[in-house]
Amino acid sequence: MREVRFHRALYRGESVDEAMKVYARFAKLTPVEEDDHWVVRVEGSSEAGERRIADEMANYALGLTIQRRTE
Amino acid sequence: MQLIDLRNDLDRSLPAFFRHRRIGDGRTLLTSAEGNWVVLDDAEFRAFATGAVERDGALWRRLDEGNFLRETWDEAAAREAIAARKRFLGYGPNLHVMVVTLRCNETCVYCHASRADMDATHTDMTPEIAEKSVDLAFQSTSPGITIEFQGGEPLVRFDLVKHIVEYARAKNETAGKTLEFTMVTNLSLMTDEKLEYLLDHRVQICTSIDGPKEVHDKQRKLPMLSSYDAATEWIKTINQAYVDRGLDPALYHVEALLTTTKAALARPEEIVDTYLELGCRALFLRPLDPFGFAGKTAKVVEYPRREYLDFYRRATDYVLELNRQGEQMIERYAAIFLMKILKGEDPNFLDIRSPAGAGIGQLAYSYDGQVYTCDEGRMLAAQGDDTFRLGSVQESRYRDIVGHPTVRAMVIASNLDSQPDCVDCTYNPYCGIQTTHNYKTQGSIFGRMRESNICAVHKGIQDYLFNKLADGEPHVLEAFDRWTTVRSREHFLHRP
Amino acid sequence: MSSIEGIPEDLARVDLADKRAILDLDASLYPVEAVYSATYVFIDRCYVLLDRPEAGTLRIVITPKQLDDAESQLRDVVGELANELVSAAWRHQITQENRAKIESVTMQAISGAMGPPTLDDLEDFDFTDEAFEDPLGIAMSWEEKYAKKTEDGEEE
Numbered sequence: 001m002r003e004v005r006f007h008r009a010l011y012r013g014e015s016v017d018e019a020m021k022v023y024a025r026f027a028k029l030t031p032v033e034e035d036d037h038w039v040v041r042v043e044g045s046s047e048a049g050e051r052r053i054a055d056e057m058a059n060y061a062l063g064l065t066i067q068r069r070t071e
Numbered sequence: 072m073q074l075i076d077l078r079n080d081l082d083r084s085l086p087a088f089f090r091h092r093r094i095g096d097g098r099t100l101l102t103s104a105e106g107n108w109v110v111l112d113d114a115e116f117r118a119f120a121t122g123a124v125e126r127d128g129a130l131w132r133r134l135d136e137g138n139f140l141r142e143t144w145d146e147a148a149a150r151e152a153i154a155a156r157k158r159f160l161g162y163g164p165n166l167h168v169m170v171v172t173l174r175c176n177e178t179c180v181y182c183h184a185s186r187a188d189m190d191a192t193h194t195d196m197t198p199e200i201a202e203k204s205v206d207l208a209f210q211s212t213s214p215g216i217t218i219e220f221q222g223g224e225p226l227v228r229f230d231l232v233k234h235i236v237e238y239a240r241a242k243n244e245t246a247g248k249t250l251e252f253t254m255v256t257n258l259s260l261m262t263d264e265k266l267e268y269l270l271d272h273r274v275q276i277c278t279s280i281d282g283p284k285e286v287h288d289k290q291r292k293l294p295m296l297s298s299y300d301a302a303t304e305w306i307k308t309i310n311q312a313y314v315d316r317g318l319d320p321a322l323y324h325v326e327a328l329l330t331t332t333k334a335a336l337a338r339p340e341e342i343v344d345t346y347l348e349l350g351c352r353a354l355f356l357r358p359l360d361p362f363g364f365a366g367k368t369a370k371v372v373e374y375p376r377r378e379y380l381d382f383y384r385r386a387t388d389y390v391l392e393l394n395r396q397g398e399q400m401i402e403r404y405a406a407i408f409l410m411k412i413l414k415g416e417d418p419n420f421l422d423i424r425s426p427a428g429a430g431i432g433q434l435a436y437s438y439d440g441q442v443y444t445c446d447e448g449r450m451l452a453a454q455g456d457d458t459f460r461l462g463s464v465q466e467s468r469y470r471d472i473v474g475h476p477t478v479r480a481m482v483i484a485s486n487l488d489s490q491p492d493c494v495d496c497t498y499n500p501y502c503g504i505q506t507t508h509n510y511k512t513q514g515s516i517f518g519r520m521r522e523s524n525i526c527a528v529h530k531g532i533q534d535y536l537f538n539k540l541a542d543g544e545p546h547v548l549e550a551f552d553r554w555t556t557v558r559s560r561e562h563f564l565h566r567p
Numbered sequence: 568m569s570s571i572e573g574i575p576e577d578l579a580r581v582d583l584a585d586k587r588a589i590l591d592l593d594a595s596l597y598p599v600e601a602v603y604s605a606t607y608v609f610i611d612r613c614y615v616l617l618d619r620p621e622a623g624t625l626r627i628v629i630t631p632k633q634l635d636d637a638e639s640q641l642r643d644v645v646g647e648l649a650n651e652l653v654s655a656a657w658r659h660q661i662t663q664e665n666r667a668k669i670e671s672v673t674m675q676a677i678s679g680a681m682g683p684p685t686l687d688d689l690e691d692f693d694f695t696d697e698a699f700e701d702p703l704g705i706a707m708s709w710e711e712k713y714a715k716k717t718e719d720g721e722e723e
Contacts, residue, residue, distance in 0.1 A: 055614035163680035212682035473680040491657040
């Protein structure tokens with residue numbers, strides 16, 4: 001299991017949600033709310049797979065956050 | 072180069088706004104916001120920066136003439152000069168690059184046209200797309216438009232070239248623009264019949280000559296012939312044809328362009344002589360760009376930019392020497408900058424202006440009807456990246472194309488007053504950024520100028536030119552004056 | 568974790584096992600907009616995660632997608648990212664200082680290129696939106712402006 005921690009001040013919640021929706025079909029994704037972070041737990045079939053999905057999802061969330069900053 | 076330390080003595084009451092750059096030992100160049108300039112020696116620069124210029128003395132008068140003194144600063148003159156330099160902002164794309172086919176019979180080691188083989192007829196433009204492209208071009212707010220035929224090799228589909236020329240001329244009867252045509256061709260498929268049409272319909276002809284035959288043939292390959300022989304035979308024929316038609320050969324001749332590869336760097340004088348022998352009086356010493364094949368063949372053809380600048384200085388020195396001997400030759404890169412430096416006018420070379428011309432000064436129309444900000448944008452799309460696609464002639468409206476968010480982003484990114492380094496650079500009034508080059512080499516349209524090859528080239532060329540101006544040799548100043556005296560080539564202009 | 572030659576370890580370090588680099592930035596020097604701008608340039612070839620480990624510090628964790636020589640490549644990525652961050656931070660400042668000039672030139676450039684709308688453009692224009700404020704009620708009809716209202720506030 002791997003965790004991705006998205007700081008609330010740096011990532012938009014909707015962007016994290018949308019990233020989770022896109023990658024949910026590749027692994028089991030469990031959201032956990034903390035005071036400062038949205039945390040997504042990634043459970044996949046292998047450690048390498050979990051890492052890949054976590055990284056891709058992080059990029060996706062960052063990209064969406066940046067693109068939507070002026071909306 | 073020795074620096075002068077003035078940190079403790081700076082005066083803020085004498086100088087008006089200025090930027091400065093050390094261009095040589097004992098030489099500091101000042102430029103103003105509106106593009107005036109003066110070169111000062113160390114004592115003069117110290118006096119200026121520390122507020123110690125003798126009132127009404129020779130240095131005071133020079134600085135006053137350039138609007139560098141706060142006390143006499145002429146805001147109206149500055150505003151007028153800036154407006155004159157930015158006149159191109161008042162109207163839309165004047166250059167419309169039409170890629171009538173990707174098919175090409177020549178293989179060039181640095182080609183950025185994304186060429187296709189001669190049997191790839193699916194990469195030909197249809198007459199319908201050609202007409203829609205012309206329709207879109209005529210909606211430009213520019214009072215003059217130039218349709219530039221490119222490829223591949225446009226002579227492969229000469230019928231389409233003719234169709235576009237005739238369709239555009241007919242349309243212009245009511246549109247009333249100043250219309251021009253140019254064709255960029257390797258000339259190997261030219262015939263007497265095609266040439267007669269091009270001459271009768273006043274289409275300007277541009278080709279490539281990469282240097283002496285062995286250099287040219289090595290990097291521009293035809294299946295059976297020497298590409299150099301094919302091109303040069305036609306250059307001579309075409310240049311003679313202009314003379315036979317009573318046109319001044321100094322103004323009317325085939326425009327030949329150089330793409331400077333590694334093979335050319337050691338042979339600047341030979342390259343200039345090659346152009347002179349062909350009667351090509353204008354030389355454009357372009358460095359290699361990273362698009363297309365040049366990206367893949369970089370190990371063979373690329374070079375550090377300081378080597379290119381050495382080549383540039385040697386070649387241009389030689390061109391100036393030939394001018395001194397009475398031969399009229401012009402180096403176009405220099406002429407573009409000199410027009411801005413000496414005449415306060417912008418020649419509207421789209422890659423060297425702020426903001427750049429992508430989308431607002433030019434559009435590129437692919438064979439399939441897709442429209443791009445520029446030819447480099449089209450080429451990136453051919454490699455799978457359609458970041459610079461704006462729409463299509465089949466579906467998009469003109470205003471949606473030039474008002475596209477990508478165009479807006481490129482306008483902002485190429486505005487030198489928004490760009491680190493450029494904002495403070497002494498060459499800010501004269502320079503320009505190519506956003507597609509930034510994107511290709513550095514990952515974003517903004518780029519980092521301190522690491523940019525184009526910035527290094529532009530600074531190097533302008534350093535060279537300002538040192539020449541400061542040297543003040545009469546034959547050089549006369550040549551620069553000729554290079555910046557615009558003689559209109561009326562013959563190529565189509566008006567209703 | 569190991570340091571990168573030439574860079575203080577509290578600013579940047581590499582994790583060779585995980586094949587990633589970590590940069591900790593002073594948030595007062597690098598506005599978050601500049602960090603977004605700089606890191607976005609890398610997301611085609613790297614994975615990027617941002618964090619705030621403590622107040623005043625912004626962390627970038629960057630992992631190249633393809634790695635042949637981990638140490639050398641990570642060093643190059645850190646160097647390039649550092650340069651992009653400086654450029655972005657400075658550009659952020661310049662844009663704020665020169666905002667009026669940049670907006671003016673952009674507007675001139677785009678409006679000069681676009682020109683006035685054609686009849687086809689106007690046909691598609693949505694005139695139902697409130698396009699402007701109307702404090703004097705000039706755009707209101709007589710009935711709207713002067714209709715008497717009932718005790719319930721409805722117009723007669």
